Amino acid sequence: MTADAMAARPVPAPRSDARFLRAARGLSVDATPVWFMRQAGRALPEYRRVRERATLLEITRDAGLCAEVTLQPVRRLGVDVAILFADITTPLAGLGVAFDIREGVGPVIEHPVRTIDDVRALRPFEPEAAVPALLEAISIIRRESPVPLIGFAGAPFTLACYLVEGGPSRDFGRTKRLMHEDPAIWAALLDRLTEATIGYLRAQVAAGAEAVQVFDSWVGGLSPLDYERRLLPWMRRLFAGIADLGVPTTHFGVGTAGILGLQAYAGGDVIGLDWRIALADGRRIVGDRAVQGNLDPTLLLGPWEAVEEAARWVLDQNDRRPGHVFNLGHGVLPGTDPDDLARLVDLVHNHGASR
Amino acid sequence: MTADAMAARPVPAPRSDARFLRAARGLSVDATPVWFMRQAGRALPEYRRVRERATLLEITRDAGLCAEVTLQPVRRLGVDVAILFADITTPLAGLGVAFDIREGVGPVIEHPVRTIDDVRALRPFEPEAAVPALLEAISIIRRESPVPLIGFAGAPFTLACYLVEGGPSRDFGRTKRLMHEDPAIWAALLDRLTEATIGYLRAQVAAGAEAVQVFDSWVGGLSPLDYERRLLPWMRRLFAGIADLGVPTTHFGVGTAGILGLQAYAGGDVIGLDWRIALADGRRIVGDRAVQGNLDPTLLLGPWEAVEEAARWVLDQNDRRPGHVFNLGHGVLPGTDPDDLARLVDLVHNHGASR
Numbered sequence: 001m002t003a004d005a006m007a008a009r010p011v012p013a014p015r016s017d018a019r020f021l022r023a024a025r026g027l028s029v030d031a032t033p034v035w036f037m038r039q040a041g042r043a044l045p046e047y048r049r050v051r052e053r054a055t056l057l058e059i060t061r062d063a064g065l066c067a068e069v070t071l072q073p074v075r076r077l078g079v080d081v082a083i084l085f086a087d088i089t090t091p092l093a094g095l096g097v098a099f100d101i102r103e104g105v106g107p108v109i110e111h112p113v114r115t116i117d118d119v120r121a122l123r124p125f126e127p128e129a130a131v132p133a134l135l136e137a138i139s140i141i142r143r144e145s146p147v148p149l150i151g152f153a154g155a156p157f158t159l160a161c162y163l164v165e166g167g168p169s170r171d172f173g174r175t176k177r178l179m180h181e182d183p184a185i186w187a188a189l190l191d192r193l194t195e196a197t198i199g200y201l202r203a204q205v206a207a208g209a210e211a212v213q214v215f216d217s218w219v220g221g222l223s224p225l226d227y228e229r230r231l232l233p234w235m236r237r238l239f240a241g242i243a244d245l246g247v248p249t250t251h252f253g254v255g256t257a258g259i260l261g262l263q264a265y266a267g268g269d270v271i272g273l274d275w276r277i278a279l280a281d282g283r284r285i286v287g288d289r290a291v292q293g294n295l296d297p298t299l300l301l302g303p304w305e306a307v308e309e310a311a312r313w314v315l316d317q318n319d320r321r322p323g324h325v326f327n328l329g330h331g332v333l334p335g336t337d338p339d340d341l342a343r344l345v346d347l348v349h350n351h352g353a354s355r
Numbered sequence: 356m357t358a359d360a361m362a363a364r365p366v367p368a369p370r371s372d373a374r375f376l377r378a379a380r381g382l383s384v385d386a387t388p389v390w391f392m393r394q395a396g397r398a399l400p401e402y403r404r405v406r407e408r409a410t411l412l413e414i415t416r417d418a419g420l421c422a423e424v425t426l427q428p429v430r431r432l433g434v435d436v437a438i439l440f441a442d443i444t445t446p447l448a449g450l451g452v453a454f455d456i457r458e459g460v461g462p463v464i465e466h467p468v469r470t471i472d473d474v475r476a477l478r479p480f481e482p483e484a485a486v487p488a489l490l491e492a493i494s495i496i497r498r499e500s501p502v503p504l505i506g507f508a509g510a511p512f513t514l515a516c517y518l519v520e521g522g523p524s525r526d527f528g529r530t531k532r533l534m535h536e537d538p539a540i541w542a543a544l545l546d547r548l549t550e551a552t553i554g555y556l557r558a559q560v561a562a563g564a565e566a567v568q569v570f571d572s573w574v575g576g577l578s579p580l581d582y583e584r585r586l587l588p589w590m591r592r593l594f595a596g597i598a599d600l601g602v603p604t605t606h607f608g609v610g611t612a613g614i615l616g617l618q619a620y621a622g623g624d625v626i627g628l629d630w631r632i633a634l635a636d637g638r639r640i641v642g643d644r645a646v647q648g649n650l651d652p653t654l655l656l657g658p659w660e661a662v663e664e665a666a667r668w669v670l671d672q673n674d675r676r677p678g679h680v681f682n683l684g685h686g687v688l689p690g691t692d693p694d695d696l697a698r699l700v701d702l703v704h705n706h707g708a709s710r
Contacts, residue, residue, distance in 0.1 A: 173688070176653045180661035220610075223651045223684075224633045225668050255575075257612035258632030277613030278579045296578045298531045306535035313580050329578075333528070 014210045014247075018148045020080045024211060024248035024270045026290050026323040032315065033080035034348040035150075036341060037252075038331030039073035040085045043338050046072050056101050060086050063136035070141050070149075076338060078345045081211070082145045084204065086134055088154030088215055089162055091200045094130020095192070096123040097163065105168060112166030114178065119188045125196035127203030135207040142208035150250070151209030153200050155216035156193035156234050163189070172221050179230050190234045198241035205245045212242065213250040214268065220255025227262050239267025250292055254330055260285040275329030280317040290323035295344075297328040300336040304343065311344060315351045369565045369602075373503045375435045379566060379603035379625045381645050381678040387670065388435035389703040390505075391696060392607075393686030394428035395440045398693050401427050411456050415441050418491035425496050425504075431693060433700045436566070437500045439559065441489055443509030443570055444517055446555045449485020450547070451478040452518065460523060467521030469533065474543045480551035482558030490562040497563035505605070506564030508555045510571035511548035511589050518544070527576050534585050545589045553596035560600045567597065568605040569623065575610025582617050594622025605647055609685055615640040630684030635672040645678035650699075652683040655691040659698065666699060670706045 015021060019033035041047055050059065050069055059065045070085040089107040092099055098110040113119060128135065141149050154162075157175075164175040179186045201212045222231065242249060251268025253259075257277040264271050264286040273282040273293035283291050295314055299307050311326075318324045326348045332341065370376060374388035396402055405414065405424055414420045425440040444462040447454055453465040468474060482490065496504050509517075512530075519530040534541045556567045577586065597604060606623025608614075612632040619626050619641040628637040628648035638646050650669055654662050666681075673679040681703045687696065 171653050171688075173653050173656050176651075177657040180654065180657040220631060223630045223665065224636075225665055226651070255610055255631065258636065275578045276575060276610065281579075281613065296531075296581070298526050298528050299535065301528050302532040302535040310578065310580055333526075 012142055012208075015148055018080070018210075020148050020150075020325060021210065021248060023323060023325050024250065024290055026269075026288070028322045031349040032318075032324055032326050032351065034326040034345050035079040035081045035083065036073070036077075036328050036332050037083075039077060039079055039083065039341070040069050041332060042334040043332050043336040043341065044072055044076060045338075046076070056087060060090050060131075061133045063133040063140060066133060066137035067140035067144070070137065071145060073341075074145055074147055077342045078349075079147070081148050081150050082141055083150040083213070084134065084138060084141070084152060084209065086131075086152070088158060088217065090134070091125060091130060091153065091196060092159070092162070094123070094125045094127070094200075095196060096121065099162075107162055107167075109163060109166045112174075113160075113163040113189065114174070114185075116182075116185050116188060119185060119192060122192050125199050127199055131200070131203070135203060138204060138207040138209055142210075148210040149208065150211045150213050151201060151204030152213040152215060153197045153204075155214050155219065155253075156190050156197060156238065157222070157231050158216050158218045159193045159197070160186075160189055161218045163193075172218060176222075176226070179226065183230075186230065190231070194234045194238050194241070197238055201242050202245065205242075205247055209247065211248045211250070212245075213252055213272075214238065216251070216253040216256075216263075219253040219259070219263075220274075222259070224259050224262060227259050232262060232266055235263075235266035243267075250325075252292065257282075264289050270323075270325060272327070273329065278317060279314050279324075280319075283318075283321075290325065292325040292327050294327070294329040297330050297333050297336070300328075300340050300344075301333060304340060307340060307344060308347060311347055312351065315348065320352065367497055367563075370503055373435065373565075375503050375505075375680060376565065376603060378678060378680050379605065379645055381624075381643070383677045386704040387673075387679055387681050387706065389681035389700050390434040390436045390438065391428070391432075391683050391687050392438075394432065394434055394438065394696070395424050396687060397689040398687045398691040398696065399427055399431065400693075401431070411442060415445050415486075416488045418488040418495060421488060421492035422495035422499065425492065426499060428696075429500055429502055432697045433704075434502070436503050436505050437496055438505040438568070439489065439493060439496070439507060439564065441486075441507070443513060443572065445489070446480060446485060446508065446551060447514070447517070449478070449480045449482070449555075450551060451476065454517075462517055462522075464518060464521045467529075468515075468518040468544065469529070469540075471537075471540050471543060474540060474547060477547050480554050482554055486555070486558070490558060493559060493562040493564055497565075503565040504563065505566045505568050506556060506559030507568040507570060508552045508559075510569050510574065510608075511545050511552060511593065512577070512586050513571050513573045514548045514552070515541075515544055516573045518548075527573060531577075531581070534581065538585075541585065545586070549589045549593050549596070552593055556597050557600065560597075560602055564602065566603045566605070567600075568607055568627075569593065571606070571608040571611075571618075574608040574614070574618075575629075577614070579614050579617060582614050587617060587621055590618075590621035598622075605680075607647065612637075619644055625678075625680060627682070628684065633672060634669050634679075635674075638673075638676075645680065647680040647682050649682070649684040652685050652688050652691070655683075655695050655699075656688060659695060662695060662699060663702060666702055667706065670703065675707065 252272025275296035607627025630651035
């Protein structure tokens with residue numbers, strides 16, 4: 001897609017009065033905004049029907065399908081945002097990395113990145129060449145969605161884990177070893193991934209995304225020492241590199257209760273909390289930032305009463321203070337009943353606003 | 356083994372001047388005590404030689420082999436404690452649960468526990484019938500070990516995960532569902548497991564263990580709400596049930612940065628910290644308790660310089676305050692070089708004592 005083609009498709013002016021966008025900036029809202037990580041996905045029958053004819057990769061390479069799948073949960077669940085349907089690994093192809101997403105395994109990289117030559121072989125990320133369908137999907141979604149659209153990207157550490165491990169890993173041993181054994185290779189790799197992530201997010205916002213979320217899914221495996229000395233400078237560079245865009249940024253990881261302060265220092269208007277820390281404790285640690293979370297997604301596989309109890313516990317801890325976006329502590333699990341998700345949206349909206 | 360037989364094997368009087376025992380009680384020490392979870396195991400060639408002729412289960416059912424394997428790291432590494440060689444699942448056979456430990460998979464339970472009848476079918480745990488070899492190993496170790504012996508048990512939640520899931524699980528979905536769907540079955544199961552754990556630990560101390568550690572390895576998957584409402588009462592009962600023994604108790608879990616305060620409230624003279632929280636932050640949360648930890652075990656797969664840097668970072672945070680037992684944040688990984696472990700012991704001992 002050329003810049004001309006982009007210009008030819010007018011994108012509506014960004015909203016600023018939407019609940020999510022106000023809450024992300026710490027402003028008062030009429031009701032707590034709510035959305036779910038992986039809200040577009042296997043929990044929805046209409047998504048499963050799409051998957052009968054297209055793989056995950058194919059969906060992310062077809063603007064119409066991608067927009068359709070992104071909008072499904074907005075229509076069905078009444079959530080306050082749409083989040084672009086893509087995988088954390090989606091931009092890797094644009095770096096020249098050959099990978100496949102295997103059912104039940106996840107992304108598998110053909111040639112893991114472990115030497116300085118591997119790093120040098122990574123191509124500069126050019127969004128319009130690398131992810132044209134996603135950018136086109138963004139304009140479609142912006143025209144059709146009644147709620148703001150969040151763009152997203154994996155964070156450099158999480159991308160590095162995929163690239164270095166080459167497949168699933170329990171403890172990211174190879175990645176951590178590279179970090180300590182070859183600081184120069186590590187720095188070169190993070191330089192590339194940080195630049196690519198900045199470019200990817202900037203392109204999404206240019207195409208119409210009204211907010212972005214950075215998923216550092218695996219960062220919870222790092223000690224605070226490693227985070228501070230081997231990752232923080234790049235995370236600060238990443239958030240500085242998108243600060244001028246004027247859209248709210250959310251910074252999310254899993255298992256991060258011990259490094260939330262470092263993450264908040266790295267950047268993000270909103271800090272994501274997984275379910276393993278009380279929301280009030282998380283808010284205390286991240287200071288003036290808004291928070292997003294943090295219901296245990298596993299609860300949605302059980303009785304509604306437990307979902308309701310935990311949702312009210314999360315909401316009550318916020319004590320009507322502005323700056324809370326309700327979400328799960330991690331993605332929707334495949335066995336979740338979408339009716340329970342819709343019911344949860346209603347519960348959150350009706351629980352009372354922070355004014 | 357009968358009570359008479361036990362009495363026939365005199366056990367040396369417990370030490371109280373050992374570094375570990377003093378540090379666990381928050382007393383000053385001449386040097387920070389250090390040991391490693393899974394210090395007896397695949398990292399040691401002498402252990403691997405034993406495993407050529409005996410399975411893990413066979414070792415725990417042979418007092419001589421069990422004592423030998425327990426003492427191996429004491430001789431080679433110079434650690435400040437011996438920890439009884441056993442698996443978290445070892446006592447399950449005494450409850451009448453048939454299970455096997457499969458290479459690369461872990462414990463697999465033949466008939467998972469999911470109904471009230473399954474719970475009722477669990478036999479009362481009688482230590483001298485269930486684990487005679489372990490109790491005999493304890494007396495052998497006490498006679499031969501120059502350092503204190505820690506007994507241990509899995510905590511009720513972690514045991515429940517094994518019993519309910521029946522095999523490996525990523526998110527303990529079945530266990531959490533049982534907890535919420537059938538509170539009565541959950542309570543009955545935790546009642547049984549708490550009683551069994553108390554009996555198991557009391558028998559180990561009666562046989563000569565000079566301290567105990569409760570491993571709640573999987574508890575980091577719970578939200579603070581679930582911990583407080585569905586687990587805390589049993590954990591308090593567990594620690595109350597061993598309080599009169601007069602031995603220091605350590606309470607350990609993984610991924611617990613968000614629930615350390617609840618764990619400390621549940622009990623334990625020493626609270627274990629994994630590597631994903633700064634030691635100083637953990638100490639602040641657990642208040643007056645001693646802490647144990649918390650080097651990232653993955654570091655030992657990389658260069659020594661990274662181990663040294665992180666070990667000094669851990670030790671310096673303690674700022675010469677008493678009440679710190681140095682350990683890894685989780686167990687020794689199989690690829691670890693035992694020479695690095697021995698070097699780490701020396702580093703900790705020479706780093707300076709808290710007086």
